Amino acid sequence: MLIIVILACSGWAGGFVFFVQTVSKIATAPDRKTQAIVVLTGGSLRLQAGLDLLSRGLAEKLFVSGVHRGVDVAELLRISRQTPKALDCCIVLGYAADNTRGNAQETAAWMDKEGYRSMRLVTANYHMPRSLFELRQVLPNADIIAHAVSPVHVKLHAWWISPGTAFLLAREYTKLLLARLRSVWQPVRDAARALVP
Numbered sequence: 001m002l003i004i005v006i007l008a009c010s011g012w013a014g015g016f017v018f019f020v021q022t023v024s025k026i027a028t029a030p031d032r033k034t035q036a037i038v039v040l041t042g043g044s045l046r047l048q049a050g051l052d053l054l055s056r057g058l059a060e061k062l063f064v065s066g067v068h069r070g071v072d073v074a075e076l077l078r079i080s081r082q083t084p085k086a087l088d089c090c091i092v093l094g095y096a097a098d099n100t101r102g103n104a105q106e107t108a109a110w111m112d113k114e115g116y117r118s119m120r121l122v123t124a125n126y127h128m129p130r131s132l133f134e135l136r137q138v139l140p141n142a143d144i145i146a147h148a149v150s151p152v153h154v155k156l157h158a159w160w161i162s163p164g165t166a167f168l169l170a171r172e173y174t175k176l177l178l179a180r181l182r183s184v185w186q187p188v189r190d191a192a193r194a195l196v197p
Helices: 002-024 044-055 073-079 084-090 100-114 125-138 156-161 163-195
Strands: 036-040 061-065 091-094 118-124 143-149
Touching: 002 125, 002 156, 002 163, 036 044, 036 100, 044 061, 044 084, 044 118, 044 143, 061 084, 061 100, 073 084, 073 091, 084 091, 091 100, 100 125, 100 163, 118 125, 125 143, 125 163, 156 163
Parallel strands: 036 061, 036 118, 061 091, 118 143
Antiparallel strands: none
């Protein structure tokens, strides 16, 4: 049992280091156009980046997933100090999601409704791997470009001496592992249930 625990911890630690390296080196295509820009709520930098991309004409529409109920486009633009008349025609808000998996499902439904097959995903750098994983589960044929923003409080360059950043990264990595396990386990569980009369 002790050997199993040691191996599990070693595997988690090795994967975690790889995860941090991946997060710090997310590549993007800053000038490539897509049909849609999708922003996952959770930080002001994400929305500002999405609005900037839309104002530069890099997509037809901007979809903001996970918006609190009661917030409309004009309020969102006011908060972000943008001119409503210039952008509000091309912004769609999603209110159904309250977690990353929900973001993916809500985005997939909207993309299908619009007939879109390409999108630029805007979220925080540490959140990007799990967001991409969840989206690719429900949009396997979509062309998804990662557009990571870097929150100032996330100190990737020195995460090992920043307890807050280290905890945030460890939590996000663990959530990614759980999402991957769920994607493997759920089909097995569904198949087993189908066999039960």
